[in-house]
Structures are given as C-alpha cells and as structure tokens.
Amino acid sequence: NTMLTLTESAAREIGKFKESSKAEATAFLRVKVTAGDCAGYGYSLNLDTAYDEMKDSRYSYHGVDIVVD
Numbered sequence: 348n349t350m351l352t353l354t355e356s357a358a359r360e361i362g363k364f365k366e367s368s369k370a371e372a373t374a375f376l377r378v379k380v381t382a383g384d385c386a387g388y389g390y391s392l393n394l395d396t397a398y399d400e401m402k403d404s405r406y407s408y409h410g411v412d413i414v415v416d
Contacts, residue, residue, distance in 0.1 A: 351378070351406055351413060358409035370394045375405070375412035 353361075361376055377395040380388050398405065398414060406413045 351415065353406075353408035353411060353413060355409050358411040361411050365394060368394065371396055375414050378413060378415045380415070 364370075365374060374394045374396050375398070377393055379391045379393075381391070383389045395414065399416070403414045403416050406415075
C-alpha cells in the first residue's frame with residue numbers, strides 16, 4: 348500500500364527540472380518529511396543520487412523515481 352502517487356503531468360515537470368538543472372541520469376526526487384511544530388509536518392523536495400537501501404523507500408511513477416527516507 349503506497350502513501351505517495353505522482354501524476355503524469357507532475358512526472359513531466361520533474362523530468363524538465365532534471366534536464367534544466369543538468370542532474371545526473373541516476374538522480375531521483377527525494378521527498379523528506381520532518382517533524383514540525385504545532386502546525387504539522389514540514390516537507391522538502393530535492394534531486395539526489397544517494398540511496399540507502401536500509402533507510403529509504405523507492406517508488407517509480409511514469410518514469411520518475413521518488414525516494415522517501
């Protein structure tokens with residue numbers, strides 16, 4: 348059961364972003380969730396290439412890999 352999905356449109360935009368930032372072909376989108384204050388959680392998105400099999404979960408949607416730690 349996956350808690351994360353990505354639309355085709357979003358996948359295209361991530362692909363464009365990877366191209367424009369000249370990211371490595373192996374780069375994926377890392378979604379990081381941090382504990383927040385009383386307002387809830389904080390989120391960050393960035394391109395990354397460091398994958399830790401023991402700590403990370405990898406998902407693939409429409410040709411885009413997403414990793415959540």
